[in-house]
Amino acid sequence: MKKIKKNTNIEKLKKTILSEKKSAWENEEKGIDIFAEDYMKFLNYAKTERLAANFIVNMAVKAGYEELKWNGKISNGGKYWFLNKSKSVILIHKGSDDILKGFNLIATHIDAPRIDLKQNPLIEDSGIALFKTHYYGGIKKYHWFNIPLAIHGVVVKKDGEVVNINIGEKDTDPVFLIPDLLPHLSRKTQENKKILDAYTGEHLNLIAGTQPYKITKNVKEKDQVKLNVMNILYKEYGITESDFTSAELELVPAYKSRWAGVDKSLIAGYGHDDRACSYASLKAFLDIKNVKRTCVAVFADKEEIGSEGITSLRSLVLTDILALFVSKFVKNYDEILLRKVISSSFAVSGDVDAAMDPTWKEVNEPHNNAKIGGGVSINKFTGHGGKYMANDANAEYLAKIRKLFDENQVVYQFTELGKVDEGGGGTVAKYLAKLGMEVVDCGTPVLGMHSPYELVSKVDLFQTFKAYKVFFENIK
Numbered sequence: 001m002k003k004i005k006k007n008t009n010i011e012k013l014k015k016t017i018l019s020e021k022k023s024a025w026e027n028e029e030k031g032i033d034i035f036a037e038d039y040m041k042f043l044n045y046a047k048t049e050r051l052a053a054n055f056i057v058n059m060a061v062k063a064g065y066e067e068l069k070w071n072g073k074i075s076n077g078g079k080y081w082f083l084n085k086s087k088s089v090i091l092i093h094k095g096s097d098d099i100l101k102g103f104n105l106i107a108t109h110i111d112a113p114r115i116d117l118k119q120n121p122l123i124e125d126s127g128i129a130l131f132k133t134h135y136y137g138g139i140k141k142y143h144w145f146n147i148p149l150a151i152h153g154v155v156v157k158k159d160g161e162v163v164n165i166n167i168g169e170k171d172t173d174p175v176f177l178i179p180d181l182l183p184h185l186s187r188k189t190q191e192n193k194k195i196l197d198a199y200t201g202e203h204l205n206l207i208a209g210t211q212p213y214k215i216t217k218n219v220k221e222k223d224q225v226k227l228n229v230m231n232i233l234y235k236e237y238g239i240t241e242s243d244f245t246s247a248e249l250e251l252v253p254a255y256k257s258r259w260a261g262v263d264k265s266l267i268a269g270y271g272h273d274d275r276a277c278s279y280a281s282l283k284a285f286l287d288i289k290n291v292k293r294t295c296v297a298v299f300a301d302k303e304e305i306g307s308e309g310i311t312s313l314r315s316l317v318l319t320d321i322l323a324l325f326v327s328k329f330v331k332n333y334d335e336i337l338l339r340k341v342i343s344s345s346f347a348v349s350g351d352v353d354a355a356m357d358p359t360w361k362e363v364n365e366p367h368n369n370a371k372i373g374g375g376v377s378i379n380k381f382t383g384h385g386g387k388y389m390a391n392d393a394n395a396e397y398l399a400k401i402r403k404l405f406d407e408n409q410v411v412y413q414f415t416e417l418g419k420v421d422e423g424g425g426g427t428v429a430k431y432l433a434k435l436g437m438e439v440v441d442c443g444t445p446v447l448g449m450h451s452p453y454e455l456v457s458k459v460d461l462f463q464t465f466k467a468y469k470v471f472f473e474n475i476k
Helices: 008-017 032-045 049-062 187-191 224-237 241-246 272-287 317-327 335-343 358-363 395-407 429-434 458-474
Strands: 079-084 088-093 103-109 114-125 128-136 149-156 162-167 206-209 247-253 258-260 266-269 294-300 346-349 376-379 412-415 438-443 454-457
Touching: 032 049, 032 266, 032 272, 032 458, 049 079, 049 088, 049 149, 049 272, 049 294, 079 317, 088 272, 088 317, 103 272, 103 458, 114 149, 114 206, 114 224, 114 241, 128 224, 149 241, 206 224, 241 247, 266 458, 272 294, 272 438, 272 454, 272 458, 294 317, 317 335, 346 429, 346 458, 376 458, 395 438, 395 458, 429 438, 438 458, 454 458
Parallel strands: 103 294, 103 346, 346 438, 376 412
Antiparallel strands: 079 088, 088 294, 114 128, 114 247, 128 206, 149 162, 149 247, 258 266, 266 454, 376 438
């Protein structure tokens, strides 16, 4: 049989005009495993937004950053951190360019879906002391039954003393469980119902203890188990039951982050959403060199509940801090000048993306969903349905991002969150857009998002770090 000569013109044409899907594994880079291992240490420590904020500030201080104070001095080329109510952080590195040219800003969030204790949590029923709870963010409630949980947070007494609580992380600590109903008795109560009806928020009752406090023999008193639990907490932490009313106590999985897969290509852990992007942003920010445009990294709280509250991105704290900073370098400062600076700024909403799961193809759109190993995801828009409740990035800005990443060998993929009518989600992008910044969503693909144990690819995480670093250093 005569061999058919390959048409090189067609191959050249394809290469010229067709889009080529790249794998982030094609050019495996040095340092990926070390980066991933350090990230896992961060995940194991930063189980709550307070702990994440503390980690970020400590890293900034080690890197020579100073606290930004309302009445403090700000120098040209200075590096500053601002801690907002112990739960969100802003880092600023003053560049050599005129500040009127704007900022390069990446905003991520350090809160994650979890379960909180109620303000009056401790009860006793049927010889069991229970903590009543209220879940935070979008969780599948049935995920949280019969898994080991730890309690983290603070109790603030009336005199202002702050008591830190951490129970369940050490091997010698007790853990906590929310028990599920055994299958022998669950047919009518659970299995014949919709999941939303079978597992409700009021079913999320945490076992606190079962041993009664014995005052004297042969005397039965009410709530002896509750009394014993409270007595242990009083001895260990000096807190009383009324102190729960001024506390923030969070239930998080007591799991440690681990390599996942035979090839150790994945990282399993709690809080990838959105601590994967937060860590990548932090490391990129502290690693930037030759800063020209002033760089800003924001690590916000409350994204998982709509960015409400004083530590969220919707509060005025970010614009107040930017105003404070700009006013130090501009003569005849006024609000119009601040708006000019902000509208001249470029931003990334650093949030994770939903990775394609081959088990659930029916809700994914294979041509546009993020792929594990495909590099950092760029989402032109999020929202739901007809792009409701979303930022929709400008084509001109997307072209700038494409050019930037291509010139710096960042492996990226353009994606969206599943099929059009299957649901959707939101990020902080629209709040940055409201301020007048050019902004696009860009982050790490995740499998099992909003579960107690999520998965990311170590190579996608590293590409996220690379993307953020070149953005801070080169976007203009």
